[in-house]
Amino acid sequence: MQHALGLQNDCIAALATPLGESALAIIRTSGAGSIEKLAQLCDRPEKLSRAAGNTILYGHIQDPQGSIIDQVLFSVFRAPHSYTGEDGVEISCHGSIPGVQAILELLFSHGFRQAEGGEFTLRAFLNGKMDLTRAEAVHEIVSARTKKAQSMAMARLSGTIEERINTWKSELTGVMAAVSVQLDYPEDEVESQPIPEQTIRNLITQIRELSSTYLTGRLFQQGALVALAGRTNAGKSSLFNAFLREDRSIVSEIHGTTRDYIEAPLSLQGIPIRLVDTAGLRRIDELIESEGIRRTTRVVESADLVVYVVDGSVGLEEEDLQHIEGMKSRGTSWVGVWNKCDKKDYNPPPEEFIQLSTQRGQGIMELQQVMYHRITGGQIGSAGDGGDAVIDSARQHRLLEECAEFLGHVEQGIADQMPLDVIALDVQGALNSLGEITGEVTREDVLDRMFSGFCVGK
Ligand SMILES: Nc1nc2c(c(=O)[nH]1)N(C=O)[C@@H](CNc1ccc(C(=O)N[C@@H](CCC(=O)O)C(=O)O)cc1)CN2
Ligand SMILES: Nc1nc2c(ncn2[C@@H]2O[C@H](COP(=O)(O)OP(=O)(O)OP(=O)(O)O)[C@@H](O)[C@H]2O)c(=O)[nH]1
């Protein structure tokens, strides 16, 4: 993607909703002159070009020859009161694929350029409508897969991260000012003040704390892969269906019913899970089933958590022990399930195994608790619930770590009674890291990389 930052004044347009048959579609435009340009393509040009900002107009889109393309609503925005901070019009048209394409073609042949991915939000940032943490949050909201991930990202869009960074920035600016005064008027001219060590220490703690929420944020945003594994007939597919509360996977008493793995999305207390039902593990010469087992092995090895299911009425066999040993030696996180505990002939479970009956729906809640605990490493209690800021950006994480490192040097420098000008450099370094997080100091290539991950129209 090329975001030539010098070319920011042209008019851009993009479909902001998915291209498909739908009740409505929204085409977004932005840029100086966009209202006038669009007025030329509307059956009531005067009305549109004179419309006040934040108003909605009814009308038709037509080509310059006067043939009508669609009946629409125009939402008019006037700079600086818009998402991008520029003039712009949103067209609410019918959600018809050829209709939308005809409107876009008309716009592109009359002074509008196809917007790049994230270009509306990039403009909002460049025009001072939002800082980089909010811009990243816009993308995080759109890609959230659970309600919890969405609400965490929404908190960031409301500015929870930006506010904290700004507080730290102003504290550090205070420290920097104190240091500068002593540098400019050394020794006897001004009364020398010690650098507030406690302030630095508190800052390090708070910054490290926010930085450490990255694991949580990433987990809730990116989710985890959970594989159900075990020997044939253990009840993996039954458990899969119980989790999803629907008959997704075929269940039968025949060994080797599931031939290939199947996957379905699931929310585990807000963590987006890709749940995979796999082919039962057994030694076999049959071509298709052994291919299924090879695939199962691949999925199990890449899973963040393996739920290993055993038929409690059969018990652990040599093969189970081998698979469990394999997981342990690979360091795979796993949880054992002792299924069919409703059966009369079922054996008591070994330690570490959770008793369950998919048929009666018993033990599934407990299993979910254990799964949540394993996936989060037991570190996340009710993260994000108390409105605490949680980050989900590798960029923000790296810069927070960098900032804490600079402040660590400051702390060490004070302890070692280093010269003030050396300490000042580290304070400045910390300030720069914070400034990069919100985008006060940012290079063009960083912006390009960041916004290129956004969808077109965002
Ligand atoms: N139709 C539509 N729906 C949308 C958006 C959009 O751009 N268009 N959004 C896009 O992401 C989100 C809403 N975000 C928006 C943020 C700011 C402004 C805006 O016009 N701000 C002006 C005026 C604010 C005011 O009146 O108080 C401003 O900031 O000056 C609009 C939408 C979600 N829904
Ligand atoms: N009594 C009892 N039977 C169960 C339970 N769970 C599963 N079964 C039965 O066990 C048999 C095998 O279940 P599946 O879910 O197909 O087993 P699987 O592990 O997917 O088997 P493969 O796909 O062959 O690897 C079926 O007849 C199920 O009805 C349970 O909790 N109690």
Ligand SMILES: [Mg+2]
């Ligand atoms: Mg199965």
